[in-house]
Amino acid sequence: MRQFFRVKTPLAADPHLLDSLDLTSPHLHARYDLTPVWDLLRARDEIFWHPPRNRDTGFWIMTRYADVAAAYRDPVAFGSAQGNVLDVMLDGGDSASGRMVSVSDGQYHAEVRRVLMRGFTPEALAGTAERIERVVHDLVAAAVAAGQCDFARDVAAAIPLQAICDLLGVSEADRRFILEQTSSSVGSESPTATSADAWKAKNEILFYFAHLAETRRYAPAADVVTMLVEADIRGRRLADDEIIFNCYSLILGGDETTRLAIVGAALAFAQHDDAWADLRSGRVDVDQAVEEVLRWTTPSMHQARVAREDVDWRGQTIREGDIVTLWNVAANRDERVFDRPGEFRPARTPNRHLTFAAGTHYCLGAHLARLEIAATLRALRDQVARIELLAPPSPVFSNFLGGYSSLPVRLHPHR
Numbered sequence: 001m002r003q004f005f006r007v008k009t010p011l012a013a014d015p016h017l018l019d020s021l022d023l024t025s026p027h028l029h030a031r032y033d034l035t036p037v038w039d040l041l042r043a044r045d046e047i048f049w050h051p052p053r054n055r056d057t058g059f060w061i062m063t064r065y066a067d068v069a070a071a072y073r074d075p076v077a078f079g080s081a082q083g084n085v086l087d088v089m090l091d092g093g094d095s096a097s098g099r100m101v102s103v104s105d106g107q108y109h110a111e112v113r114r115v116l117m118r119g120f121t122p123e124a125l126a127g128t129a130e131r132i133e134r135v136v137h138d139l140v141a142a143a144v145a146a147g148q149c150d151f152a153r154d155v156a157a158a159i160p161l162q163a164i165c166d167l168l169g170v171s172e173a174d175r176r177f178i179l180e181q182t183s184s185s186v187g188s189e190s191p192t193a194t195s196a197d198a199w200k201a202k203n204e205i206l207f208y209f210a211h212l213a214e215t216r217r218y219a220p221a222a223d224v225v226t227m228l229v230e231a232d233i234r235g236r237r238l239a240d241d242e243i244i245f246n247c248y249s250l251i252l253g254g255d256e257t258t259r260l261a262i263v264g265a266a267l268a269f270a271q272h273d274d275a276w277a278d279l280r281s282g283r284v285d286v287d288q289a290v291e292e293v294l295r296w297t298t299p300s301m302h303q304a305r306v307a308r309e310d311v312d313w314r315g316q317t318i319r320e321g322d323i324v325t326l327w328n329v330a331a332n333r334d335e336r337v338f339d340r341p342g343e344f345r346p347a348r349t350p351n352r353h354l355t356f357a358a359g360t361h362y363c364l365g366a367h368l369a370r371l372e373i374a375a376t377l378r379a380l381r382d383q384v385a386r387i388e389l390l391a392p393p394s395p396v397f398s399n400f401l402g403g404y405s406s407l408p409v410r411l412h413p414h415r
Contacts (some may be wrong), residue, residue, distance in 0.1 A: 260403030
């Protein structure tokens with residue numbers, strides 16, 4: 001008999017609740033399903049000011065798909081140079097401002113992004129794609145043979161980590177260490193984690209890549225770190241901090257978000273028998289299912305921007321210097337764009353989700369993430385008859401990343 005577990009408690013869509021809601025709280029996102037709140041905010045046809053709550057400043061909230069997409073596509077009005085994560089912005093801005101592709105704008109952003117893109121094209125990733133298929137097949141096979149596993153830790157954790165570490169030239173011996181640090185730098189598996197823990201993890205990653213970059217100066221390799229070390233930006237080499245910060249951005253973006261999407265995929269198919277049957281039978285194309293997994297999980301719940309000028313928006317004036325948060329997790333459930341958005345439908349088409357953002361800051365690793373999720377779905381489809389949940393999943397504690405750090409399951413093999 002199938003056993004069901006409640007994942008999160010829905011938070012009531014009470015208009016009065018908005019006066020006290022604290023979207024900066026990791027516990028709020030970890031413990032509650034905010035879908036009713038996002039539905040309420042989108043229905044009111046406006047943007048909202050989130051007042052300061054234990055911070056010095058508030059911020060604007062955008063939840064409608066049209067608003068979020070438009071803001072992403074307007075880097076003149078909404079800049080990324082001061083940071084792109086709410087907590088960092090509220091703490092005064094990103095220390096890597098203007099020296100890391102994800103927190104820069106204009107010519108610098110375009111030039112460094114052009115360098116990095118050489119490592120993330122479909123052609124450059126062809127060999128990586130083959131390795132991913134083999135790794136995922138073996139991980140799922142081992143999990144099936146074990147009888148039960150923690151899908152998040154035993155399967156999903158190794159997939160994006162292997163791929164991005166291959167691209168960056170991180171040794172096999174160091175990969176577990178890197179996973180531990182990335183898991184703590186912008187979120188945590190523990191409800192008692194502190195901001196000091198996050199900063200320690202971030203610094204460990206920076207120190208690691210400082211050493212690796214120095215090594216690549218006298219021992220180049222076929223990896224992205226070497227590409228950054230040897231890059232020529234209008235006649236100059238990138239400084240040490242630029243190389244290190246960009247490595248940090250790549251390892252974080254290439255590991256955490258895809259891992260959470262893969263965990264969310266297993267959970268979604270475990271909870272939706274019809275969708276699983278359609279995938280196994282071939283009635284649903286794997287690539288279509290990948291897009292729905294990305295929309296449904298939305299592991300990067302928001303992006304933050306700073307208004308670079310006064311902007312009139314839906315009857316409100318966003319002042320120059322105001323923080324603006326773009327909630328992908330709300331936009332991806334907008335009923336104006338997605339038919340029955342509250343349903344997990346792997347055959348959904350079209351599926352113009354904003355999981356990878358949009359515009360000039362569209363995710364560098366989007367193709368790689370799709371490869372990894374697709375490989376996971378194929379391995380599960382080919383080897384697993386049913387995904388059985390054994391216990392409630394454990395949430396990530398973060399206001400930026402959404403998903404689960406633990407997913408106890410039994411993968412029933414084909415007979």
